[in-house]
Amino acid sequence: MEEDISKIVNLENLPEHIAIIMDGNRRWAKAHNLDVPQGHKEGAENLKRIAKFANKLGIKYMTVYAFSTENWKRTKEEVGALMKLLKFYIMDFFKSYDENIKIRVIGRVEDLPKDIIAEIKKVEEKTKNNTGLVLNIAFNYGGRDEITTAVKKIAEKVKNNELDINDIDESVVSNNLYTAGQPDPDLLIRTSGEERISNFLPWQISYSEFVFTDKYWPEYGEKELLESIQVYQKRTRRFGGNK
Numbered sequence: 001m002e003e004d005i006s007k008i009v010n011l012e013n014l015p016e017h018i019a020i021i022m023d024g025n026r027r028w029a030k031a032h033n034l035d036v037p038q039g040h041k042e043g044a045e046n047l048k049r050i051a052k053f054a055n056k057l058g059i060k061y062m063t064v065y066a067f068s069t070e071n072w073k074r075t076k077e078e079v080g081a082l083m084k085l086l087k088f089y090i091m092d093f094f095k096s097y098d099e100n101i102k103i104r105v106i107g108r109v110e111d112l113p114k115d116i117i118a119e120i121k122k123v124e125e126k127t128k129n130n131t132g133l134v135l136n137i138a139f140n141y142g143g144r145d146e147i148t149t150a151v152k153k154i155a156e157k158v159k160n161n162e163l164d165i166n167d168i169d170e171s172v173v174s175n176n177l178y179t180a181g182q183p184d185p186d187l188l189i190r191t192s193g194e195e196r197i198s199n200f201l202p203w204q205i206s207y208s209e210f211v212f213t214d215k216y217w218p219e220y221g222e223k224e225l226l227e228s229i230q231v232y233q234k235r236t237r238r239f240g241g242n243k
Helices: 002-008 025-031 036-057 069-073 076-095 114-127 143-159 170-174 222-234
Strands: 017-021 061-068 102-106 134-141 187-190 209-212
Touching: 002 222, 025 036, 036 061, 036 076, 036 222, 061 069, 061 076, 069 076, 076 114, 102 114, 134 143, 143 170, 187 222, 209 222
Parallel strands: 017 061, 017 187, 061 134, 102 134, 187 209
Antiparallel strands: none
């Protein structure tokens, strides 16, 4: 596929930041007569493949939705399986190979099990100086919760006379989100046929282009990512203007 990439997408007009709602692991497992943990395992393996490919393409940032604050409502067995995957299939993997990818885990990390918090700190420290793709893994993440947390941070600064209330603008809010210092996503992809954002990056995706696909996440490969980028490149982005 490598020699044909430039024929599929314009490598001079790639989205700088791609956000992905990785949906459909459970349905993929059911369709293949597998149990749910196996579906999540294959989803985690696919994240590794897509992250490598995105880095190779030259994508600068990618934020993926791995586990929402609402996912705690799932069965104890499924939640436990997801926790193990975060630690083993994601954390250990990115500690063991050199792809120049910088890993960040965003969300209520402090509420996760202590052993997972320790692994997160290790991988973030190990990859902090990498200069390729910045991969944000949203785990125990909720968009409204992120904004609420940012408001609290800003209020605390006003209370401590570190910030004047009249100086609060959009940039101040953005700089207190988990993605502070990063550009907003140009492209949001959701797999498995669902067409909603499910509390994912509500502030950051205000002007993102949305691409929805019927493919379940475990079967969304390099070809599908290029097709999504191709759709993005055909869009005219106005950012509220009329050009």
